Amino acid sequence: MPLTPWASPAFSMVRTLPLLLLLLCGTLAAQDVPYSPSQPGFHAATVELARHCLSNNLFSQGKELRDEALKGASAGSDEKLAAEKLAQEFDLAKPDVYTAKAWGEFLDKREALQKQRAEAAWKALGRAGIQTVQNLDWDHKAAREAYGYEWLDGVGWLKPAEVARLKPCVHALKDAPAKNERVATWASPYVLVGEHFTLVTDLPWWRALRYTKLLDRFYNTFFELFGDVIPRRAGINLVWLCAKAEDFIKVSAEFDFAMTEKHEGAYLRWHGFSVINAQRADEVGRLNKARDNLARTLYHEGVHRIVEAGCCGKLPMSAAWGSYSEPHGWIVEAIAIVFENLEIKDKGHSLSSLEAQRTFSLGKMKKAESYPSLAPIFRQNTAEFGTSEPIHVADKYAVAGSVAWYCLFVKKADYRSAFLGLLIDQYRGDTKARNFEARFGVKLEDFEKAWKSYAFGK
Numbered sequence: 001m002p003l004t005p006w007a008s009p010a011f012s013m014v015r016t017l018p019l020l021l022l023l024l025c026g027t028l029a030a031q032d033v034p035y036s037p038s039q040p041g042f043h044a045a046t047v048e049l050a051r052h053c054l055s056n057n058l059f060s061q062g063k064e065l066r067d068e069a070l071k072g073a074s075a076g077s078d079e080k081l082a083a084e085k086l087a088q089e090f091d092l093a094k095p096d097v098y099t100a101k102a103w104g105e106f107l108d109k110r111e112a113l114q115k116q117r118a119e120a121a122w123k124a125l126g127r128a129g130i131q132t133v134q135n136l137d138w139d140h141k142a143a144r145e146a147y148g149y150e151w152l153d154g155v156g157w158l159k160p161a162e163v164a165r166l167k168p169c170v171h172a173l174k175d176a177p178a179k180n181e182r183v184a185t186w187a188s189p190y191v192l193v194g195e196h197f198t199l200v201t202d203l204p205w206w207r208a209l210r211y212t213k214l215l216d217r218f219y220n221t222f223f224e225l226f227g228d229v230i231p232r233r234a235g236i237n238l239v240w241l242c243a244k245a246e247d248f249i250k251v252s253a254e255f256d257f258a259m260t261e262k263h264e265g266a267y268l269r270w271h272g273f274s275v276i277n278a279q280r281a282d283e284v285g286r287l288n289k290a291r292d293n294l295a296r297t298l299y300h301e302g303v304h305r306i307v308e309a310g311c312c313g314k315l316p317m318s319a320a321w322g323s324y325s326e327p328h329g330w331i332v333e334a335i336a337i338v339f340e341n342l343e344i345k346d347k348g349h350s351l352s353s354l355e356a357q358r359t360f361s362l363g364k365m366k367k368a369e370s371y372p373s374l375a376p377i378f379r380q381n382t383a384e385f386g387t388s389e390p391i392h393v394a395d396k397y398a399v400a401g402s403v404a405w406y407c408l409f410v411k412k413a414d415y416r417s418a419f420l421g422l423l424i425d426q427y428r429g430d431t432k433a434r435n436f437e438a439r440f441g442v443k444l445e446d447f448e449k450a451w452k453s454y455a456f457g458k
Helices: 016-026 042-055 059-072 078-089 098-134 139-148 158-168 205-226 245-254 279-286 293-312 330-339 357-367 374-378 394-408 412-426 436-440 443-456
Strands: 151-153 154-157 170-172 190-193 197-201 237-242 263-267 274-276
Touching: 042 078, 042 098, 059 078, 059 279, 098 139, 139 151, 151 158, 154 158, 154 263, 158 170, 158 190, 190 205, 197 205, 205 237, 205 293, 237 245, 237 279, 237 293, 245 274, 245 279, 263 293, 274 279, 274 293, 274 394, 279 293, 293 330, 293 412, 330 394, 330 412, 357 394, 357 443, 374 394, 374 443, 394 412, 394 443, 412 436, 436 443
Parallel strands: 170 190, 197 237, 237 274
Antiparallel strands: 151 154, 190 197, 263 274
């Protein structure tokens, strides 16, 4: 089963609305942008970002930004007054309406502001402010280079030795030959850069080509199904795919998440890439007589990557861990489990049920007449969901996948929007503001009864 674990110069007070708008639109020079909450004018842009959210039915995010400005702005300042006024301009009690367009535009604006603040901090503080800069903009070029990193197209920021190792191995998928006489090793792998995913792997060339192509098509399939709510985000979606378990073990330890030969892989959220053990995935596939268990693993971890990118964008590093403490951690795995049985065909795709390992677990529960209660599972955060409490973790994964399938496909008209809204709120770190009934329009006990009838015929 795929595992998911899961860094001043004085500034004159901004006093007028035109200046607030100019600040957010980026027409002021970067050095004029306050980069610290302690600087006068810092919260002006936050207020305008809140206004944008509230104007586009993103009420929870708008309220969060407004609260941030109210807490940080000085008493009597124009920033604080502007934040207070938002409660008069908008009905803050309205429910969110998440769309890919609205949420994507918010992420664009927030990331642009973060980049401005990071550049201002770099100009003001230089290397002494490197942690502040990277917290705001992890990809800030000068800060990354000061830390000794180099950029490799298609892969991202690496130490010079890694760039030297991988650069000669890079192939653009669109120009890649059908055959490659060079035999890859982990010391000298293939680096295939597709339209949406990059694969670093020492699998045979034909398999490297196959899985890079499958990942690109998986990406498009995901957004065909959910791209109305989850926005596509620009960036590198990187997978380190080790042919041998021994290399996987070493690589996972190097990336600060040591795994064993029994693990199929993980999406490492703090790095923004996945590490996959092809040897173990293939072994499990043979044991389960699966169609392509390595593809299943890649799709599962791939969902984690593109959902996080679509829900979080490029968060400040200090804010990137918020959702781990929130209830409804199950939903992070649930959306990934939905795609495990995806079959990419020459034309189109098939996604008609949960994958066999999940249906086997559900069948076991049905045979034993041991039907799980959803409430204790829904109360768990991401880390708690990964434990075998209150039921075995494999069974929890199956339950999460089944609830997701029920919401997204079986009862699409009733629960799809609520499910995807909860998914975004989980990544935002804000699942407690509304209870299940307020979100889904049904009492949890009634929902559970109907879901059990679907899942177990109970």
